[in-house]
Amino acid sequence: MDFAQILEEYGQNYATAIMQTLSMTALCFCLAMVISILITVMRVSPIKPLRLVGDLYVQIFRNIPGVALLVLVAYALPNIQIVLPWKTCVEVTVVLLASAFGSENFMTGINAIGVGQIEAARSIGLTFTQTMRKIVIPQALRSAVLPMTNLLIATMLTTALGSQVPLNPQELTGLVSYITTRSTGAGIVPFIISAVCYAGMSVLLGVLGNRIDKKVRVLR
């Protein structure tokens, strides 16, 4: 089958698959941002158990392979009577993974500020809240733009885990294995279409993040 035939027969499927990949990416990334902020707050709080839980969370989910986590969520959890829809399983997995890396990005951003600035802020009489609001958070957010762009791209690539469970509709990777198993003559064209979609979206997101970063970067 050549390019035109594939597009004619599966064009609609590709359109829905792109939407599925993108919507899962957007949802997962937003949730991951919220959770990574929470985890980061826990990790910088003066309360030891919260710090420990935050550190443990990050170490677990940045070191576990995506598939190992997905099978736990999708196939182990039902055994302890937690049954989630397939799509939710993938989303939970992606959010857990992405939020660990997100928190690492925020921590790196906070660390880059330097103790001197905090001491300076305190010595001119800023309160803790003022130091956080005026010094720490703005800088941490600005220096996180580039790493977060990379995380957004990585989140999109991680949604390919959806190919490991029966999703309906399928995302870009699952669709390819569906087409190849269904039409034996499809060859490598379906792969190329999906790959170009992924790579194109990655480059696009990268360029966008780079532009934002140039505008808000803190020069040190």
Next chain:
Amino acid sequence: MSAHTMSMRDALYEAPGPRTKRLTVIGTIVSLALVCVGLALVVRQFYVTGQLDAKYWAFFARPTTWLYLLNGFVGTVKVAAMAAVISLVLGVLLMLARTSGIKPLAFVARVIIDFFRGVPSLLLIYFFYLGLPTVGIRMSPFWMITIPVALAASGVLAEVFRAGVNAVPKGQTEAALSIGLTPGKTMFKIVLPQALRIVIPSLISQLVVVVKDTTVAYVVSYPDLMQNGRVLITTNDAVVSVYLVTAVIYILVNYAINQLSISMARRSGNPIISRTTENPT
């Protein structure tokens, strides 16, 4: 990173007064209690659903179980090691092409790098497993998992190497050229050896990504740790315990690799360059 983290974490707060100290103690007790309640709920859920029954855990007392998992782990190590070697070579080649100064070559290298960085490794694996056989290219399961994992890593590694080359002071290149070395000799004798040393911590941390990518070896039925875990699940009819144990093994291995990378980075003073820290374009 943790030593640095601690100092910045602690620098955020002034020395606490008596009121803050009291609040911190209360917060500690409350949060500790919450953590304990959470843990107890998890254990209770395991208990009431019968997942703590001996039949799900007893086979972990048999040496054969661990031998089988060890076998799988050896498979994981083989794939990861081979993929790491291939991606190192490819990464250096792609970086050399991209920084060669020859416009068409640099452009092609850039497209290849962006392609492999922008495509999920799962899609590459499916390409080698389902796509290539349709055009008559067949290979063993080992290569069907190793090559795509290596390709996915090579794109990132090329960028890591490039960052390493850029980190070598410009004066080195200028000095080498001024004493009459050719640009090629300057790269291979002066810049590259130093760049390699700079990126060692980054290369080690990239190994984590490679190990993670190998976990989908079950797609091509290659017996790695995850695949052998899945076999254990069918033979012992125990899903939760086996998946939990395999996950913990992966976490510990990757944690160890990460810690090694961090300690090497701290000792050498070279930063860890990864997918997250590098420029996305």
